[in-house]
Amino acid sequence: MTGPRQRELLERESAHLAPGASEESALGRRVFVEGRGAVLTDLDGNQYIDLAAGTLTQSLGHCHPEVVAALTEQAGRLWNVHDFATADRAALCELLAELLPEELDTYAFFSTGAEVVEAALRAVAAVAEPGRGRIGALRHGFHGKTQGARMLVHWDIGHQAFSGNSVLGYSPYCYRCPLELEYPSCGVRCASLVRRHIAEKPNISALVFEPVLGAAGVIVPPPGYWEQIADSCRENGVLLVADEVLTGGGRTGTFLASERFGVEPDLVTLAKGLASGFPFAALAGRSAVLRHPEAGRAGSTASTYANNPLGIAAAKATLEVVRRDTLLARVTELGAVLDERLAELHAKYEVLGEVRGLGLLHGLEFVHDRTSRRPAPEIAQAVYQHALDLGLRTAIGGHVLRLAPPFTIDRALLEEGVALLDRALERATGDTR
Template structure:
């Protein structure tokens, strides 16, 4: 097919996620390498969101491709009840990366069903039914993960499943209280969560589920004492602490897993995205030794046809090995410091930039109408004038490809990006922010 034929056929026959279908105009991709991809007219685009914050090692990674090919030559599939070398190897590798309290891995197909199975296991293990998650969260769009989600993408699933309870994020920028310190803010949010747990009946709560760092709802980085405070609540009431590491896992924040930034040990960790970087779909849950031991004598009512798919696990083994081989964490911390510094310059320079938040190569620019009032550039859950779409269009005109959500623009490039490449791309952001100040305020 030509590029135009691919586009027209896609529009005619494919349903595109999170979109009104009328007017969709997809780029037909002919080739891709590193942090770049090209359309059929030869235009080069920069992937500054790692596709869906999953293509951590970029396009065209030979190590992963070769591992997939080798597995194809051996066999493409055996069911989850059989022993497969790639499945066994990856499970051990993941446990070796985890804190010493973790015991086993249950593989899934992606992040949504990883979270579905995480809460399912927590409920079975505790015998309780309620699950807490935050308002500014996204955990997947399947029915359970969608009820776990707090932001507007959950609305289509409502009325929802009983037992899902929402609480507020430690979103200091938008908190009307003026805290004397970050530590004071952390204490406040932990105290409010403890109070809510008590009001809901602490002996009915199975799990508290959090994106370790809120992802598509704004890269909300909690105070240092927040996660330890939540850990103590869980310990005090026998609640399972589930960290959703679907976005933050595998180097995105400068640590292998996001929770390592806060010195806590979760009971369950859900993962996907960066485990294979999208080369083959794969996700899963890592569970503690105590939970694993419980299921030695109690029936595990979880199962998926493609759990631990051999091709996905082969990709995962190669991908995890590549993170170490290529010193990815070192690069994330080095280039991430440059990203954070430049974003802070944008915050100081432009009226439209209310706040910037960055950790590693995980960052967001929060756009406002007024820095003093902090009024968001678009209302929560709405964009009647299509302002964020227009801003995305301005970036696309400069071949800077990313996504927006609410009043945020996200910059989460592949973890292999160089400082030179990053600075080249941030010039484009600089240009667009100047236009926003001039034309949108």
Template sequence: MSYKNENEAAPITGPALWSAQAHLPSVLGRQLIIERAEGGYVFTTDGRRLFDGTAGLWHANVGHARPELADAAHAQMLRLETYHVFGRYLNDRAVELGERLAAMSPVDDPKVILNSGGSDAIDVACKLARRHWQHAGHGDKTVILSREFAYHGLHAYGTSIAGLDFNRDGYGTESLVPETARVSTYDIDAVERTVHEIGADHIAALVAEPIQGTGGVITPAPGYLEGLQRICRENDILLIIDEVITGFGRTGHMFATERYGLQPDLITFAKGVTSGYAPLGGVLVAPHVWQPFYRDSDRTPMFRHGATYSGHATACAVALRNLDILDEEKLVPRVGELEQLLVRELDALAGHEAVVETRVAGLLGGVGLVDDVSAEAVTDELVEHGFVTRPLRGNTVQISPPFITTDDELRQLVAAIGAVLDARAAR
């Protein structure tokens, strides 16, 4: 049954594909269709060549259209496209990738859960945190805390713990999963007060991005992340670090937990593990969380996780080759070099009358603009200059190009932002 409001405007026509994360009346008729890519550039069906200043959605770390990754997928598909990893069954590529990730993990002696992406990983991590406490006999520990302005994907749990309120709006309740709450992104004392108000005996886990991406490239205040870890340790709360964006080199370290000296209980990852060449994500699980599910006992429980494509053999083969490229081309140290250049370039831009502040951590940059200069309008104009960027919360322009970016390309990207701001100021 449908209900028609006679006063509603007629729908706008467009392609059959329903665009993701889009206010459709605002984008229909002016969408850019990408048909191919090479290195740090994408090409549209209407003939534009655009520098990919966002690495897609923060993921194209080794650049686009790498033949090595296509070859890895091709060879794997000819041998075994995939086989599930349920029960007794595994596939060799999933086992190999699990061992590789465990060896490089900042969590000692982890188990590795593989799935199809970052939203999957968050769902699994939040469920595992609650399952952990239920099995331990702490049945009241069900609340998942997350930070204001946080983004953790858009599955049911990711939607529920979103710190961007608009991602939770419109579903009839404040949170799809009811036992969630937000804490301050800046004030560690306020976080501690929230924990005490809710009661630590009700809180299963706290989820945090080390650097908030979609929230506006928000870098942590000195001591903030360490404070979150302390609060979790003192109150028997699991700390889940969301490294979906930051994992695999984006901060100049393989994991941002290494940059900030953290030891979380679970780490979620995705994007950079394959550089977006195949959909794959997962969770690194610390021993005190995984061991109760591995004991040889009649009372040992199951943790019921997994989907058809968990441990997808071709995705795992691509991930393994992608990790090789990061090592062979020394791309993680290269991010450290690009970070220093980006800091210098944005420092020069910071004095512009339209700029409130600039933020950098690794090859993650944000340019916060004054209220009367729209970040969305600026990013639209940058397309006309040959650059892809994105508007983020806080009226922020995102900068996060591939790791293969040259010094000149990074300078040109920042200069283009300055040129657009100058042109707008001159109007």
């Protein structure tokens, strides 16, 4: 239940605040006042284990002391000098060069996920051969809410879709296979159809994709999917643009999720976990693309907040901790624990149609029954709300709950979080075994 001080504040605010909030905050109705590590505190003093890590942003947890120190120091010194060099920017470039695959050696900095996706689209348009005016995208992909990014979004998320100039490919959503086939006997037909599409359409300049589709509910492709599609893009001169706004920075156990699938993108977008939730994003690319004279025209990477010193300081501090504390290995380790615990829940509750994930990114898909697989958003909502009442924060989107704990969470706290989720499931399903 939302406590009395929070209710009063929400009431006051609603007199002026425009509607249109996320499902999460509209259903959750909480006012958070503090975050420390993996724990949030609300205005009435209740605490929550945050297995959503902010907006899947707080890879180091909330208010990591080294990121706070870097931001505080920078805040007392310099906030904005357009895109002039700052003391930290060169160091951030060097850190990225160390953490990213070798060929991704050129960077530009922005403020949000959608902004960096737009920058990637501009770079693609700048280097595209004449006649290649279209962009490939995947059904169920999500890339942001600006016009260019929305052009790549094809699923039913209301006003956000604006299919424009993109060409759609099948996503690897095995649980709800668009071709009504079963893996592995399907031979990953979804990928061979995308492959054929790419080969037959000479007007595509790039494929923009999430290696693991996050917003759609953590759709993890089966072996063979990316290999086939990446090969076909290479053979046909189509650039690979990995949108790793959500997965980048280590969330799946490698710095890029693309690495787990053997995909070698030409451009990569990074944001959420990059600067511990401070608005900041990076475009990483091969020098052949980002140093191309058309892509590198004066002003092409500049905007009011692009390159801002605060974001750079937060990103540098975040990545230094990721590297020093070997957090990628920790993601893999804790991810295995999460996998195991969630498999237990899957075995216990019929309404959990599928539980899937990679590293510290998991999705729980709720259904009315496992035979019909009919989506059950009302059950997901009930679990989400019971979990909050019990002191657990998750992320909700339709009939899927997502879990994306901080990389730094204690194993015991992670297990406690899953135990609370078990209790929330018990309450929501009336199952008290």
